[in-house]
Amino acid sequence: METGGIAERFRDKTILITGATGFLGKLLVEKILRVQPEVRKLYLLVRAPDAIAAEERVLTEVVGKGLFDVLREQYGAGFNSFIKEKIYALPGDVMHENFGLESYEVLQLSKKVDIIVNGAATTNFMERYDVALATNAAGVMYLCQFAKQCDNLKMVLHVSTAYVAGEQAGQLLEKPFQIGRALRLDYQLDIEAELQLVDSIKSELRIKCSSDDKLEKTTMRKLGLKRATHFGWPNTYVLTKAMGEMLLQQLGQDLPVVIVRPSMITSTFQEPMPGWIEETRTIDVIFVAYNDQTLPCFIFDGSVIFDLIPGDMVINAMMAAINSQWNKRAQVIYHVTSAHQNPLPSSLIEESMFRYFDINPRTSKDGKAIKNKRPLAFKRLANFQAYMILRYKLPLEMMRAANVLLGGIYTKNYYEFNRDYNILMTVAKLFAPYVFFKGWFDDTNLRKLWKATAMDQNDDASIFNFDPKCINWSSYLVNTHIPAAIKYANDQKAKARSA
Numbered sequence: 416m417e418t419g420g421i422a423e424r425f426r427d428k429t430i431l432i433t434g435a436t437g438f439l440g441k442l443l444v445e446k447i448l449r450v451q452p453e454v455r456k457l458y459l460l461v462r463a464p465d466a467i468a469a470e471e472r473v474l475t476e477v478v479g480k481g482l483f484d485v486l487r488e489q490y491g492a493g494f495n496s497f498i499k500e501k502i503y504a505l506p507g508d509v510m511h512e513n514f515g516l517e518s519y520e521v522l523q524l525s526k527k528v529d530i531i532v533n534g535a536a537t538t539n540f541m542e543r544y545d546v547a548l549a550t551n552a553a554g555v556m557y558l559c560q561f562a563k564q565c566d567n568l569k570m571v572l573h574v575s576t577a578y579v580a581g582e583q584a585g586q587l588l589e590k591p592f593q594i595g596r597a598l599r600l601d602y603q604l605d606i607e608a609e610l611q612l613v614d615s616i617k618s619e620l621r622i623k624c625s626s627d628d629k630l631e632k633t634t635m636r637k638l639g640l641k642r643a644t645h646f647g648w649p650n651t652y653v654l655t656k657a658m659g660e661m662l663l664q665q666l667g668q669d670l671p672v673v674i675v676r677p678s679m680i681t682s683t684f685q686e687p688m689p690g691w692i693e694e695t696r697t698i699d700v701i702f703v704a705y706n707d708q709t710l711p712c713f714i715f716d717g718s719v720i721f722d723l724i725p726g727d728m729v730i731n732a733m734m735a736a737i738n739s740q741w742n743k744r745a746q747v748i749y750h751v752t753s754a755h756q757n758p759l760p761s762s763l764i765e766e767s768m769f770r771y772f773d774i775n776p777r778t779s780k781d782g783k784a785i786k787n788k789r790p791l792a793f794k795r796l797a798n799f800q801a802y803m804i805l806r807y808k809l810p811l812e813m814m815r816a817a818n819v820l821l822g823g824i825y826t827k828n829y830y831e832f833n834r835d836y837n838i839l840m841t842v843a844k845l846f847a848p849y850v851f852f853k854g855w856f857d858d859t860n861l862r863k864l865w866k867a868t869a870m871d872q873n874d875d876a877s878i879f880n881f882d883p884k885c886i887n888w889s890s891y892l893v894n895t896h897i898p899a900a901i902k903y904a905n906d907q908k909a910k911a912r913s914a
Contacts, residue, residue, distance in 0.1 A: 420873030424738040425451040429527040433509050433558075434534030435459035436476045438680065438693045442730045443532060445482050445687060448501060449489075450878060460507045460514055460535070467506035478502070485687040487615065509535045509554035513561055525564040530737060533558050534574045540650040540845045541630060544639030545613045551655035552662060555578055559666035569742040570671050572733055577676040577722065577750050577856050579657040581648045583854035589676075589748040589860045594661045598647030606658050609642065648846040652655060664746060670803065671743050673736045677729045678752040678856065679849070682899040684725035684886065690899035691726075695907075698723070698848070699900040700842065702768060705787060706901050709835070712791035712806075714799050714843050714850050717762030721849075722754040722856060724883065725891075731879040734863065735868050749864065752856040753883035761850070767892035775898070796847045800840065807836050 418752055425447055434440045440459075463469035477483075478498050487494045493786075507514035513521050537550045555573065562571050582589045582600045597604040616638065620631050639651030648654040649874065660674060682692035695703055698721070704710035730749045740747050753759065769789070776784040793799035811833055818825040861881075869876040876882075 421734050421738045421868070421872060421875050421879050422888040423873070424741065425734070426453045428529040429456045429458070430454065430459065430530040431458045431505075431524065431528050432532045432534065433460045433514075433554075434536060436461055436472060437534055437536070437727060438696075439536045439729060441477050441480060441482055441693070442683070442691075442726050443534070443733065444477060444502070445486065446727075446730050446734065448497075449486055449687060452501075454501060456527070457502050458505050458528070459502060460505045460509070462508050463504070463506040465836070466504065469506035473502060473504040474498075476737060477869050480693075482687065482691050488648050506862070509533070510549040512557055514557065517767050521561070521564065526566055528565045529567055530570045530572070531558070531562055531565070531568065532572045532574070533553060535831070536574065536656065538652055540652050541636050541637035541722060541841075542639060542651050542655075542740050544642060544651060545635050545649045546618065547639055547655040548610060548613060548658070549654070552658035553610065555608075555659040555662045556666060559663065559670065562667070562670055568670070570673065570740065571667065572673045572675065572737055573659070573663055573706065575656050575660055575674050575676045575732075576653060577678045578653050578849070579648075579660060579676065579751055580854055580856075581657075582776045582848045582852070582854075585855070586857050587750075587854045587891075588857045589750050591664045591746065591748060592661050594665050595766075596804065598657075599645070600647075602646055604646050604658070604661075606662065612642075613638070639893055650845060667746065669744060671740065672746040673733075673740050674746065674748045675729070675733055675736060676748060676750050676752075676856075678722035678724050678750075678754070680729055681723050682725065682896045683727040684891065684895070686727045690895045692896075692899045692903050695900065695904055697738060698764070700846075701903075702897050702900045703904040705768060705772070705790065706904070708787060710790045710839075711788075711792065711908060712799065712802060713839075714794075714796055714847055715765065715792035716794045716851055717765060719761045719851060719853075720754050720758045720855065721761055721764060722752050722852075723759060723888075724751055724753050725886070725896075728881040728883065729854075732864065732881040735864055735875070735879050735881065739857075739864055739867060747860060748863045750856040750858045751861060751881070752858055753886065754855055755858050756862070757883045757886055757888070759888045763888055764892065768897060770889075771893045774893070796851075797841065799843055803836070803840060813837060 430447070432440060432443065435444055444457060444459065459473055461469050461472045488762065490497050505516065505520070507516050511610060533555070535550060538549055544756050551765055562568055583598065595603050595605065616634065617631060619626070620634060624630055642653040643649065643651050646654060648657065663672060663674065679697045681696065682690045701710065701713065732749060736749055772787050776786065779785055793802065811829065814825055814829050818829055865882055868879060
């Protein structure tokens with residue numbers, strides 16, 4: 416690592432960021448502006464019809480958030496002018512060649528950009544296959560094409576996920592995929608063929624069903640899960656993220672590339688404030704459902720090690736990696752994970768959740784504490800599914816039969832209960848690979864990066880902390896993360912009610 420410190424690396428640099436309206440994207444923009452106000456310019460690529468709409472999205476969905484309160488307080492009346500000087504909103508989309516930018520915009524950017532951070536992704540496990548392919552896979556192809564036009568480019572950082580490993584057990588190395596090799600033994604993955612398959616099926620649907628958008632959406636979602644299972648991945652998200660890595664390896668061979676693979680990203684640990692979060696993310700679904708008492712039972716194995724990593728630690732590792740690998744024509748992968756150095760048993764997550772709600776119980780209208788009912792836990796998905804069928808599906812079918820005999824008086828109730836049943840069954844099936852995950856992520860490269868950061872003389876270790884060993888999981892979950900997840904969910908419900 417060269418001298419000068421991580422923050423200094425970003426001085427006078429021009430950075431193109433995709434996915435800036437996402438959770439990590441916002442954190443990255445805020446961190447860069449806070450630690451290096453002398454950055455030259457941040458170009459934020461956002462989906463919008465024009466420049467005015469793009470700027471409005473950035474102002475409302477990025478810098479308008481509470482995440483920027485520290486900067487807002489620091490700059491006071493000058494905050495808006497500082498933001499206008501440092502941030503430029505670009506209307507575009509990674510799903511299109513040259514990100515959908517005009518040729519003159521591409522020419523201007525190609526002369527200015529020093530760093531590209533590709534955080535654009537769809538993270539929905541059940542995303543439409545066409546959308547996931549276009550964003551997570553083809554988007555990387557267009558990224559590489561654009562990057563090769565940039566005269567002064569010194570770094571391409573691509574945000575992937577540690578769970579591109581699928582459901583593999585044992586040690587999972589920080590190594591690239593072999594292009595075209597699926598996780599399923601002896602299966603080959605042809606990305607171009609998958610793109611053609613999607614186009615073919617969509618064309619057939621349009622011929623048969625004209626413009627039935629609902630059917631197309633359902634078909635594409637089912638196709639994504641089917642193809643993921645076929646090739647050995649548990650869902651559409653991780654399959655297409657793996658494809659993106661393969662394309663980056665193939666098309667970005669002559670580029671300076673870093674791939675970061677975070678595990679399950681949670682609320683901020685320290686910066687710019689503890690507990691900042693957006694969206695109900697992965698494990699938070701359980702906390703929110705328990706708070707709402709909509710989780711009568713679920714799958715759970717207390718012996719399984721979960722791998723969580725706070726969002727600010729991911730950002731710090733990203734910035735340290737950019738500094739460390741600056742202008743090196745090689746591809747380096749970092750597992751930004753915690754379980755190898757600071758393992759978190761599922762049992763501790765459960766214990767922390769119950770402890771939080773014991774300390775902070777729900778209350779009735781008259782202010783009395785409401786004791787939550789603890790859900791039944793099943794160590795096998797098959798047992799959970801059998802219980803759900805016997806306990807809920809059979810009574811539902813009896814209700815349906817009675818509804819027919821009684822002239823439809825239970826129609827509304829049946830559809831509501833059946834919808835809730837299907838949602839819980841689907842969530843359990845999608846979460847099972849993570850609830851019962853038997854792999855562990857090797858983090859050799861990350862530990863080397865942290866060692867170099869900690870030895871630096873520029874106080875980088877305190878400013879860019881990504882050492883998972885410093886996390887007290889029980890304290891973090893009870894005092895920071897679970898309350899943040901519950902507050903976010905409650906705020907969203909309040910907004911929905913007032914809309």
